Amino acid sequence: xxxxxxxxxxxxxxxxxxxxxxxxxxxxxxxxxxxxxxxxxxxxxxxxxxxxxxxxxxxxxxxxxxxxxxxxxxxxxxxxxxxxxxxxxxxxxxxxxxxxxxxxxxxxxxxxxxxxxxxxxxxxxxxxxxxxxxxxxxxxxxxxxxxxxxxxxxxxxxxxxxxxxxxxxxxxxxxxxxxxxxxxxxxxxxxxxxxxxxxxxxxxxxxxxxxxxxxxxxxxxxxxxxxxxxxxxxxxxxxxxxxxxxxxxxxxxxxxxxxxxxxxxxxxxxxxxxxxxxxxxxxxxxxxxxxxxxxxxxxxxxxxxxxxxxxxxxxxxxxxxxxxxxxxxxxxxxxxxx
Amino acid sequence: xxxxxxxxxxxxxxxxxxxxxxxxxxxxxxxxxxxxxxxxxxxxxxxxxxxxxxxxxxxxxxxxxxxxxxxxxxxxxxxxxxxxxxxxxxxxxxxxxxxxxxxxxxxxxxxxxxxxxxxxxxxxxxxxxxxxxxxxxxxxxxxxxxxxxxxxxxxxxxxxxxxxxxxxxxxxxxxxxxxxxxxxxxxxxxxxxxxxxxxxxxxxxxxxxxxxxxxxxxxxxxxxxxxxxxxxxxxxxxxxxxxxxxxxxxxxxxxxxxxxxxxxxxxxxxxxxxxxxxxxxxxxxxxxxxxxxxxxxxxxxxxxxxxxxxxxxxxxxxxxxxxxxxxxxxxxxxxxxx
Numbered sequence: 001x002x003x004x005x006x007x008x009x010x011x012x013x014x015x016x017x018x019x020x021x022x023x024x025x026x027x028x029x030x031x032x033x034x035x036x037x038x039x040x041x042x043x044x045x046x047x048x049x050x051x052x053x054x055x056x057x058x059x060x061x062x063x064x065x066x067x068x069x070x071x072x073x074x075x076x077x078x079x080x081x082x083x084x085x086x087x088x089x090x091x092x093x094x095x096x097x098x099x100x101x102x103x104x105x106x107x108x109x110x111x112x113x114x115x116x117x118x119x120x121x122x123x124x125x126x127x128x129x130x131x132x133x134x135x136x137x138x139x140x141x142x143x144x145x146x147x148x149x150x151x152x153x154x155x156x157x158x159x160x161x162x163x164x165x166x167x168x169x170x171x172x173x174x175x176x177x178x179x180x181x182x183x184x185x186x187x188x189x190x191x192x193x194x195x196x197x198x199x200x201x202x203x204x205x206x207x208x209x210x211x212x213x214x215x216x217x218x219x220x221x222x223x224x225x226x227x228x229x230x231x232x233x234x235x236x237x238x239x240x241x242x243x244x245x246x247x248x249x250x251x252x253x254x255x256x257x258x259x260x261x262x263x264x265x266x267x268x269x270x271x272x273x274x275x276x277x278x279x280x281x282x283x284x285x286x287x288x289x290x291x292x293x294x295x296x297x298x299x300x301x302x303x304x305x306x307x308x309x310x311x312x313x314x315x316x317x318x319x320x321x322x323x324x325x326x327x328x329x330x331x332x333x334x335x336x337x338x
Numbered sequence: 339x340x341x342x343x344x345x346x347x348x349x350x351x352x353x354x355x356x357x358x359x360x361x362x363x364x365x366x367x368x369x370x371x372x373x374x375x376x377x378x379x380x381x382x383x384x385x386x387x388x389x390x391x392x393x394x395x396x397x398x399x400x401x402x403x404x405x406x407x408x409x410x411x412x413x414x415x416x417x418x419x420x421x422x423x424x425x426x427x428x429x430x431x432x433x434x435x436x437x438x439x440x441x442x443x444x445x446x447x448x449x450x451x452x453x454x455x456x457x458x459x460x461x462x463x464x465x466x467x468x469x470x471x472x473x474x475x476x477x478x479x480x481x482x483x484x485x486x487x488x489x490x491x492x493x494x495x496x497x498x499x500x501x502x503x504x505x506x507x508x509x510x511x512x513x514x515x516x517x518x519x520x521x522x523x524x525x526x527x528x529x530x531x532x533x534x535x536x537x538x539x540x541x542x543x544x545x546x547x548x549x550x551x552x553x554x555x556x557x558x559x560x561x562x563x564x565x566x567x568x569x570x571x572x573x574x575x576x577x578x579x580x581x582x583x584x585x586x587x588x589x590x591x592x593x594x595x596x597x598x599x600x601x602x603x604x605x606x607x608x609x610x611x612x613x614x615x616x617x618x619x620x621x622x623x624x625x626x627x628x629x630x631x632x633x634x635x636x637x638x639x640x641x642x643x644x645x646x647x648x649x650x651x652x653x654x655x656x657x658x659x660x661x662x663x664x665x666x667x668x669x670x671x672x673x674x675x676x
Contacts, residue, residue, distance in 0.1 A: 268591075
């Protein structure tokens, strides 16, 4: 008999998530039936979206999230023992699943399946540069910003999984790339290792003044991971016909929905510069994930996309990994190695 | 010799425009030269955009704006005496102009020219439903909102020239249309005369609650004339893949650019509902103005687009017409009859 450990939602998050909002419980798993597989989690993803999404699940639900797992028992021909799978099974160590009966929860439409072959790369990349965050960077930037060579791109949350990836795609596409991040170490990584043209530490620099200096001709594309005052500052320095891809709003995720933070209204900038601003969720491009996977893998092999992972060891430490990521303690993709 | 009266910019507007910001002066006009025409203003337009635009012109410039005028002297074959012209000549009663040497100021690219034949309709409509505001409503709504029959449209500033026009195009296109305006009289006009499905008086009603009641299935298109808190309220009630056409931000036009009002940030709504928000200036569609003119004229003839004008008599009263319009004292298009 296998005993799974899992975190369930004990109380919906209010403000900053507290350890008592989740509860670590054990679940005795039954023997698997025909068509089912049993798998053991290897890596769990922690991502900003989990903070606002988790409040939509009923109390007692498994905490939501994507994982990479290895199949340890199988009664399904196409999912043999030893293969790895990837899917949104939540924060748990062992899971039984019938691949033919998948009924996705409303918010997460990606059908779980076998992890594509990553060769000698870590399977954890299936949660990052070769998974959801890589897909997010690829489609969210290219489809919504429609970047053109010679333009100027600003990325906020630039040292995070998505931001660091977007900036590098910007460089591949011939743009001038400016990152905004929260420490000198992150900024140094962006410029020295990833090839960003400039990086601004928003905790120590005046972002408006720094942008005027490094982007004197204005900003054409803005990839927004944070929302709030930083974003308003960027948007008021954009050029005519600028495009804003709104990916995340991490600055407001801990806010009560009835008490969303306030910032300078954007309408005057949007009108007089004819700016387009569009939010997205990556499931919009579910039928094109082969494209982003193939291209991102090629760029990684060519050394054009570099990545970093912040790996927390131990299933029990996932809550700290999650809240640390929300505070910006990670560089690159935050994952938990079970 | 003709003496023109004109308003020049004496001081750039700060906050609410003050009478002393403009100065009424007289200008002796020279005899016209070959290729020139002299025309006398019949109608002047007052529009919200003038408030933010005027600060971009040097002190001493004529106050900016569009007008309809009658040619009273001509040394140009194609612009004979008696014909009417339309163009951005500013707040003045008489003007000399060489149609072949037009060099538009940066912000106003529409080449002035003869007013198209309006038949028995008032020439003043060339400033409204058959002019810039009609073009704004037509392209700004149809191109940016891409409305579909059966969807729900909300229009703010709904009793103004553009808003009242947009709502009626919405009805023509088969949408449910909700207007937001500033008096019961305006709301009554929208519903009883223009055929809006609902109207909300933002000065006396709780807009969020009223919208939930009249648009229980959410909002698909929002035509934003006002910016600020009303717009945030609307946008947080939008449906997945909603579209926002950002036409105006009249709630902030009297604000110091260094002190733009703050409102609830929009990023969370934009992301989780995948909303697209785009600002525009109508010169974007300058090469398609025949299309909007022809279609709007047809709709007027068919009785599908109704209009109202708030006409102020007397050139000297244009400042009051302008500031009254900024305060929402007009219904429909605000014009000045010289």
